[in-house]
Amino acid sequence: MIPPYVTAWSGEQDLPHRVVERPDRGIGFVNELLSDRDQHGVLWQQTMLRAGTGRPEFGRVHPLRQRRAMELLLCQVCGCIAAQNDDGVLWLQRDHRDDWPGWPEGMASVEPPICVPCVAVSLRHCPALRRGAVVVRVRDCSVVGVRGVLHRPGVLGPVAIGAVTMSYGDPGVRWVLASGLVRELRDCTLVRFEELADQAA
Template sequence: MASRRHGYANELESDRDDHGVLWQQVTARHGLGRPEFGKVHPGRQRRAMIELLCQVCAGPADRTRDGVLWLLRDHRGDWKGWPDGMGSVDPPVCAPCVTISLRRCPALQRGAVAVRAREFPIAGVRGTLYRQGPLVPAVVGIANLPYEDPKVRWMVAASQIRELRRCTFVATEELLCQV
């Protein structure tokens, strides 16, 4: 039983990532609809994380010798050395999109910092975790899991996680002047 996992009845190869994790199926309707902050399209989020694309415009994320640019909620009080070692489901950003992000994202309006990370390995996934039920899989809840966790075979992922390492803070004013 340990090797069992769940899946879709008519599962496609593209429904799983390179690690064999099942991903949430969603319709792609490019150019339609409006952004819903906090509800990122799983396919777009996954592509942005894999290819290090800006979460706003889907162009290349800003990269310098100091690292790739991330715009994060300010949680410097969470632990010493934050955000080093933090797992992020938010893709990086390009410098021109910093202004629009700070202006339109409700979460960032509550306090944001710009960070450059020199290392940012893919660390796992976030999604709905299930367990085997008597007839159908039963929902356990939302979870973040590393790919090495055996429970990941019972997840329907919605976001990929990158661990941010070797981080330095960047003054947002410097980025706003670059545009």
């Protein structure tokens, strides 16, 4: 199996950076570059770009490729444009309909969308999806925030305190070292797998 586009490889290690507190109450890197932040001013984990080097690490997502796939609505598996029609952009999700009424309406997703041919590939190869998955068309999938590691001030510098998902509107986002872009899924319609098979034929 060819590893998904967003999968990190063993040759793609995080670049060493020292996180420091900034005067404007947030975190930054020593010798920070403009490219270390997104358009909202949030600091991002910098990781080597060496896809195909070493072995794929299926449990690890490459921050830059995930961000690119989410920004451009690319398929998380092949990296091409995700499936879109009048009903919205196509997403493949683990089935969490028991989590709340109307799921996945309002869900914050760090998983990029998908194209029709890659749905079958994902269902065949991903153990988590084999336990239950749904295909969803999403008409409104606005970028709302980031997933990453929250920091707090410390005596010797900022201290990492754990993983969070935080909206761009939250002042605390200045203390997050981001590794994933988040889109909120709204105006969702569940799609039967049989309908996708017809589209792929």
